[in-house]
Amino acid sequence: xxxxxxxxxxxxxxxxxxxxxxxIQEEKEEQILEAALDVFSASGFRGSTIDQIAEVAGMSKPNxxxxxxxxxxxxxxxxxxxxxxxxxxxxxFDAEGNPETEIRSYIRRKLEMARDFPRExxxxxxxxxxxxxxxxxxxxxPLKELVDEKAEVIRxxxxxxxxxxxxxxxxxxxxWSTTQHYADFDxxxxxxxxQEHSGEGRFEDAxxxxxxxxxxxxxxxxxxx
Amino acid sequence: xxxxxxxxxxxxxxxxxxxxxxxIQEEKEEQILEAALDVFSASGFRGSTIDQIAEVAGMSKPNxxxxxxxxxxxxxxxxxxxxxxxxxxxxxFDAEGNPETEIRSYIRRKLEMARDFPRExxxxxxxxxxxxxxxxxxxxxPLKELVDEKAEVIRxxxxxxxxxxxxxxxxxxxxWSTTQHYADFDxxxxxxxxQEHSGEGRFEDAxxxxxxxxxxxxxxxxxxx
DNA sequence: TGTAATGTTTACCAATCGGTCAAATTATCC
DNA sequence: GGATAATTTGACCGATTGGTAAACATTACA
Numbered sequence: 001x002x003x004x005x006x007x008x009x010x011x012x013x014x015x016x017x018x019x020x021x022x023x024i025q026e027e028k029e030e031q032i033l034e035a036a037l038d039v040f041s042a043s044g045f046r047g048s049t050i051d052q053i054a055e056v057a058g059m060s061k062p063n064x065x066x067x068x069x070x071x072x073x074x075x076x077x078x079x080x081x082x083x084x085x086x087x088x089x090x091x092x093f094d095a096e097g098n099p100e101t102e103i104r105s106y107i108r109r110k111l112e113m114a115r116d117f118p119r120e121x122x123x124x125x126x127x128x129x130x131x132x133x134x135x136x137x138x139x140x141x142p143l144k145e146l147v148d149e150k151a152e153v154i155r156x157x158x159x160x161x162x163x164x165x166x167x168x169x170x171x172x173x174x175x176w177s178t179t180q181h182y183a184d185f186d187x188x189x190x191x192x193x194x195q196e197h198s199g200e201g202r203f204e205d206a207x208x209x210x211x212x213x214x215x216x217x218x219x220x221x222x223x224x225x
Numbered sequence: 226x227x228x229x230x231x232x233x234x235x236x237x238x239x240x241x242x243x244x245x246x247x248x249i250q251e252e253k254e255e256q257i258l259e260a261a262l263d264v265f266s267a268s269g270f271r272g273s274t275i276d277q278i279a280e281v282a283g284m285s286k287p288n289x290x291x292x293x294x295x296x297x298x299x300x301x302x303x304x305x306x307x308x309x310x311x312x313x314x315x316x317x318f319d320a321e322g323n324p325e326t327e328i329r330s331y332i333r334r335k336l337e338m339a340r341d342f343p344r345e346x347x348x349x350x351x352x353x354x355x356x357x358x359x360x361x362x363x364x365x366x367p368l369k370e371l372v373d374e375k376a377e378v379i380r381x382x383x384x385x386x387x388x389x390x391x392x393x394x395x396x397x398x399x400x401w402s403t404t405q406h407y408a409d410f411d412x413x414x415x416x417x418x419x420q421e422h423s424g425e426g427r428f429e430d431a432x433x434x435x436x437x438x439x440x441x442x443x444x445x446x447x448x449x450x
Numbered sequence: 451t452g453t454a455a456t457g458t459t460t461a462c463c464a465a466t467c468g469g470t471c472a473a474a475t476t477a478t479c480c
Numbered sequence: 481g482g483a484t485a486a487t488t489t490g491a492c493c494g495a496t497t498g499g500t501a502a503a504c505a506t507t508a509c510a
Contacts, residue, residue: 024476024477024486024487025486025487028487042355042356043269043271043272043355044268044269044271044272044351044355045272046268046269046271046272047268047269047270047271047272047355048271049466049467049468050467050468050469051466051467051468059488059489060488060489060490061468061469061489062469062470062471062488062489062490063487063488063489065468065469065470066486066487066488069469070468070469071468071469122354125350125354125409125410126269126351126354126355128409128410128412128413129347129350129351129354129409129410130267130268130269130272130351131267131412132412132413132416136412136416139412139413139416139417140416143413143416143417144416144417144419147417164437164441166434166437166438167430167433167434169417169418169422170430170431170434170435171434171438173403173406173407173410173414173417173431174403174406174434174435174438176406177402177403177405177406177410178398178399178402178403180402181398181399181401181402182398184350184353184354185350185353185354185398185401185402187353187356187357187361187364188353188357188364188368189398191357191361191364191365191368191369192364192368192369192372192394192398193394194369197394205392205395206395206398208392209391209392209395209396209399210395210399212389212391212442213391213396213399213438213439213442213443214438214442215442216389216441216442216443216444217437217438217439217440217441217442217443218438218441219441247456247457247507247508249456249457249506249507250456250457253457274496274497274498275497275498275499276496276497276498284458285458285459285460286498286499287458287459287460287499287500287501288457288458288459290498290499290500291456291457291458292457294499295498295499296498296499451510452509452510453508453509453510454507454508454509454510455506455507455508455509456505456506456507456508457504457505457506457507458503458504458505458506459502459503459504459505460501460502460503460504461500461501461502461503462499462500462501462502463498463499463500463501464497464498464499464500465496465497465498465499466495466496466497466498467494467495467496467497468493468494468495468496469492469493469494469495470491470492470493470494471490471491471492471493472489472490472491472492473488473489473490473491474487474488474489474490475486475487475488475489476485476486476487476488477484477485477486477487478483478484478485478486479482479483479484479485480481480482480483480484
């Protein structure tokens, strides 16, 4: 039952003999992924080293590799764990709701995520920026499908005159980019705003501005055009 | 006059003896920076290797290091060369012009740059995303000053009722993020749009949407509030 | 055309990279 | 408490990293 003569942790898929996960396994994998999030989000996949992650996680390198057999496996596990949560706000986008409040609260939620989970945002930003070599399937599959679905909702709103006629995909892109900007380009935002305006209040300012921009920009044309 | 006993190329600042740059120096430095842009923009600083750059540039590693003594020096030279051009659109932002046309053409210009110089966009995105360890000074200095200046223009427009009252800094951030998104997150945009809509026409679609969004979102409140 | 300055390459270095191994340690369960 | 399985570690491996030394080739210029 052993693989290549070496015992493997329960994370690795294998025969049904040891399905139960140890308490230690839960804890350590948690610890490792937490450290991996720190490192990968700060340096990207190629720029990160197992040693860095090991140090942040407070354990030896071979110990990491006992739980995740390769650097890629760690990255993969991290992506898998984070992706679902990351798409939650878009999934919550409700077709039945009022367009204005739906868009408003989508912006709010995305902005809150940029504030509360900047590492997750940067993890994906790094990945996509460098050509998404590890998440191409997720982008073309689940992500595209979700966006297609929500785009249809937006298109219907536009058609019925509840919002202005516009390209729903580019609308979604613009909400993604403006909100995630505050996580991904945080140091730039801070540098430009200076000490006085780069405190926590900047998220309130950003929310106010973005809501104003999108609500105003999407308000249906009074001429009915 | 030699440094550490080894001859140095004219790129390295030194005594005034050889101020002239050879034709070969011009060409090779050009070649190297072109290759460096390819590699750094695709993998970030840490994730890039001198060997990669050497291969793309079509020359040997020691030959690269003859022109730029370290990896950092190459990166620095590249940033210096590209930064000025990159800020050109914002610099062209004219206080005397009409707000609507100024904003419209700023968006156009930024979008054109995202289309025509995606590597430059990703170079900075990578750098900022990873904490801007090499360009912190540029962000806090020249960039901040330029943005401060243009923010004042926008604030004046808002005050005089030419556009809606809004935070000029967040307005600038939102134009940056929405336009650069098409360069930095290109693979994601393509993945979501699918084959049929991810051709060159997507920049026209993006321009149309963004102009609609910003012009509509910034139109002064008819109630005069 | 000779020669000094400039440019290029091969061979190499120490450090770090991702990853392995076997031995030692700890937890689990009868 | 002892056997057994799970966990942890130090020592190590070959490959790659950024960078160097010095010999060799080419260019510019008198």
